[in-house]
Amino acid sequence: MSAALSTLMDRHLNRIHGLAWNMTGDRSQAEDIAQETFLRFWQAAPGWKEAGDATILTWLRRVATRLCIDEKRRMRPVYTDLVPEKTDPAPRADIEIVRSETAERVQSAILDLPERQRAALVLSYYQHLSQKDGAAVMRIKEKAFESLLSRAKATLKLNLLPEKESLRQ
């Protein structure tokens, strides 16, 4: 079973972690959400034997999005105590990424969006989902997804491109 979980993480962990990071803007929180998402899948795994990879990924994205949106679940238990501390072979975050000021500004603007608009934007832009697939992840109609995305883009344009927007008006 752990081999199956490893394979699943090889395929999808980056995407789920990326989704959680785009939604929360916090690396530790994104890792916790990714962990919670895969654990939930593992707990439901016996019922997923016949599911295809696309279905599994949709389910993983749905759970991760739900966890990000749900404020209460952000206070879930942290599992780090279960594992002894090991030296992380990956470079430290502060050394690895020197984020540009623009990137920080963009992330801040995304985090200021209402949660459902943020989810639609992240699924569309960063997960590269079509409106149909994004709507399936959020369990809403395509029109509703389109509306959320449109409002998110309008807000971001106002906050990130104020000069150009004011010239157009």
Place this chain on the structure above:
Amino acid sequence: MTDLDTLLDQNTAPTVRGSLPARILAAAETAQPANDVSSRRPWWSLGGIAAMAIMATIFFIQPTPEPTTDWVQIADGSGFTELYEWVEGPDEGEAS
């Protein structure tokens, strides 16, 4: 590509730290699958609930006894007192 797309592209997520998969696998080992056979309750653990349900069913399906009719009063009211005593009363042989 619009200006907004260009801006959004700059905000890339960091890579997954190497310890995360191991952390998830370790947590998965201690987590019990929700629909695992071993985690299901045995049937007899629900015996108490079943017994209560059966008792409640028996209690509610018992027919309510109809109120007994006071035939003495009816006989008196309709002037058949003597006839009633003759039918229901003790036999003359028994009385003596």
